[in-house]
Amino acid sequence: MRARPDGLPPYATAETQPFWEGCRVGELRLQHCGDCGAWQFYPRPFCARCDGVRLEWRRASGVGTLRSYATVRRPVDPAWAGEAPYLLALVQLDEGPTLMTALAGCDADDVRIGMRLAVTFDARPGGFVLPRFRPLSGSRD
Amino acid sequence: MPDPHAAFRGRTAIVGAADTEVGIVPGKGATRLCVDAILAALDDAGLARGDLDGLVTLNPFAEPYTYHAEAIAEYLQVQPRYCMSVATGGGTTLAALHQAASAIASGLCETVVVAMADSLRSGVTRERAAAMQASTGHPQFEAPYGAPVAAHYALIARAYMHEYGATEADFAAVAVATRAHAARHPGAQMRTPITVGDVLASRPVADPLKLLDCSLVSDGGAAVVLTSAARARDRPHPPVWLLGVGEGHGHEHLIQARSLTTSAAVESGRRAFAMAGLRPADVGFAQLYDCFTPVVLIELEDLGFCAKGEAGAFVASGATAPGGRLPVNTHGGLLSHAHPGHPATMLAVTEAVRQVRGAAGARQVANATFGLVHAQGGVMSSHATLLLGREVP
Numbered sequence: 001m002r003a004r005p006d007g008l009p010p011y012a013t014a015e016t017q018p019f020w021e022g023c024r025v026g027e028l029r030l031q032h033c034g035d036c037g038a039w040q041f042y043p044r045p046f047c048a049r050c051d052g053v054r055l056e057w058r059r060a061s062g063v064g065t066l067r068s069y070a071t072v073r074r075p076v077d078p079a080w081a082g083e084a085p086y087l088l089a090l091v092q093l094d095e096g097p098t099l100m101t102a103l104a105g106c107d108a109d110d111v112r113i114g115m116r117l118a119v120t121f122d123a124r125p126g127g128f129v130l131p132r133f134r135p136l137s138g139s140r141d
Numbered sequence: 142m143p144d145p146h147a148a149f150r151g152r153t154a155i156v157g158a159a160d161t162e163v164g165i166v167p168g169k170g171a172t173r174l175c176v177d178a179i180l181a182a183l184d185d186a187g188l189a190r191g192d193l194d195g196l197v198t199l200n201p202f203a204e205p206y207t208y209h210a211e212a213i214a215e216y217l218q219v220q221p222r223y224c225m226s227v228a229t230g231g232g233t234t235l236a237a238l239h240q241a242a243s244a245i246a247s248g249l250c251e252t253v254v255v256a257m258a259d260s261l262r263s264g265v266t267r268e269r270a271a272a273m274q275a276s277t278g279h280p281q282f283e284a285p286y287g288a289p290v291a292a293h294y295a296l297i298a299r300a301y302m303h304e305y306g307a308t309e310a311d312f313a314a315v316a317v318a319t320r321a322h323a324a325r326h327p328g329a330q331m332r333t334p335i336t337v338g339d340v341l342a343s344r345p346v347a348d349p350l351k352l353l354d355c356s357l358v359s360d361g362g363a364a365v366v367l368t369s370a371a372r373a374r375d376r377p378h379p380p381v382w383l384l385g386v387g388e389g390h391g392h393e394h395l396i397q398a399r400s401l402t403t404s405a406a407v408e409s410g411r412r413a414f415a416m417a418g419l420r421p422a423d424v425g426f427a428q429l430y431d432c433f434t435p436v437v438l439i440e441l442e443d444l445g446f447c448a449k450g451e452a453g454a455f456v457a458s459g460a461t462a463p464g465g466r467l468p469v470n471t472h473g474g475l476l477s478h479a480h481p482g483h484p485a486t487m488l489a490v491t492e493a494v495r496q497v498r499g500a501a502g503a504r505q506v507a508n509a510t511f512g513l514v515h516a517q518g519g520v521m522s523s524h525a526t527l528l529l530g531r532e533v534p
Contacts, residue, residue, distance in 0.1 A: 009281070009285065011280050011281050011285075012281070013281075016281060042279075042281070042282060042396075067300065067401065068296040068297070068299045068300040068303070068401055069296070069299060070288075070292045070293075070295030070296045070298075070299055070347050070348060070349075070350075071292070071295070071345070071347060071348035072286075072287065072288050072289070072292045072347060073345060073346065073347065073348075074289060074346075075287035075288065075289070076271060076274045076275040076277075076287055076288070076289045077275060077284075077285070077286075077287030079287065080286070080287035088286060088288045088292045088293075088295075088296065088347075089296075090296055090395060090396065090401070097396075098396050098397075098398075099282065099396060100278070100279075100282060100283045100286060100395065100396050101286065102286050102287075108348070113299070113300070113303045124285075130285055130286070
């Protein structure tokens with residue numbers, strides 16, 4: 001799977017383009033509701049909490065908490081074959097939304113549900129950038 | 142005030158049920174397996190092809206058609222009034238049964254065959270099987286991380302362990318009890334008894350899940366014949382009444398799940414029990430969707446058979462094993478009987494029918510007046526619960 005000419009993943013849509021452009025320049029972006037202040041992801045044309053329509057993309061803190069993790073031993077995407085085994089994870093961002101990701105910079109012995117994580121951006125073999133998460137430096141378990 | 146559930150409870154019954162051979166069945170493609178199931182189910186009901194005026198099928202991975210149910214009707218040389226295919230399995234199977242029953246209750250048709258079969262073991266190329274696996278997860282925000290289905294469920298498993306102190310041995314006990322049921326079923330794909338130690342020593346697939354925590358990959362299918370109360374009583378077997386059905390749809394993708402450890406089975410079960418006028422204590426056996434062992438623990442809790450966090454102890458007590466107070470997956474489930482993909486729940490339904498009829502032989506549950514079938518799809522995303530019975534409460 002190769003990046004588009006603009007460097008975004010091939011599955012990016014007009015609606016999600018701001019997220020993927022953020023990844024390309026090293027920024028984690030989420031939608032923010034101008035009416036109720038909720039952050040949401042993935043993007044919709046309405047706020048899922050208050051039905052407001054004044055939504056804008058903002059840079060998020062990039063920090064979250066590990067909600068769960070699992071070991072991938074046999075990836076179904078050849079682009080990940082060289083990294084197996086790796087840790088699949090669900091990370092709840094401080095702003096509220098949860099992302100699925102692959103952890104970086106730690107192995108299964110270091111991982112604890114509830115640990116603090118920070119986003120890092122990974123240039124994939126196909127030429128586009130995916131967000132991953134690493135242990136937040138300076139945090140304790 | 143009319144009872145809103147009177148439109149469904151006891152209005153239809155299953156009068157025919159049949160399984161194909163399951164497991165490794167080369168030489169019979171998905172089309173022929175589906176037709177075989179239909180002909181056998183009609184025969185079981187004492188009916189002929191011309192007696193069906195409704196047909197519901199599943200479009201399989203192996204040998205799909207654009208309009209599958211119509212292609213099967215054509216194969217059978219019948220022209221039904223009601224004809225529909227579904228594309229997915231899990232809870233969709235029970236929802237399809239509900240819709241078929243509703244078609245009868247609304248007068249659209251009289252006798253519906255619901256039939257599903259696939260050939261995932263023998264009829265799908267490696268490339269297509271890999272493509273199926275890679276299709277799990279949100280295409281933009283999950284699939285790019287390359288994880289197989291098992292890893293998605295492993296995320297649920299790890300969260301459940303963290304929240305309730307459950308162990309990998311608790312999951313393994315589900316596989317052991319299920320295999321004990323399969324050992325009593327001559328048609329089950331895997332029948333050799335296993336121990337918790339065997340499960341824990343099996344090959345890691347997606348930690349914490351190991352090979353014996355995961356369902357099989359099989360060929361096979363099943364069909365049932367559904368008809369109105371008026372027609373149900375003159376058949377070779379006693380009617381198995383459809384008493385209640387409920388659906389619960391919490392999310393599609395794990396990133397949007399409200400909870401990793403409590404599912405929409407809470408809603409589907411509550412709705413089904415309300416429609417049937419029953420409670421969990423009334424149920425004599427339960428066929429629960431067991432694509433992976435932890436799913437059974439969560440379903441036992443969310444359907445109300447035990448409290449949250451208590452399912453490990455419930456299984457460890459022997460309650461779900463043969464002879465226990467709530468036998469679960471009396472045919473051996475997806476873990477040990479067969480998992481032909483989307484059709485899998487049909488095998489749970491036909492087994493439930495046999496139990497309610499009192500026709501399960503060596504596997505017969507003593508109290509089988511009322512039985513429950515539960516199925517889920519996605520990643521504990523979409524749920525449906527069905528209650529069947531020998532009598533209408």
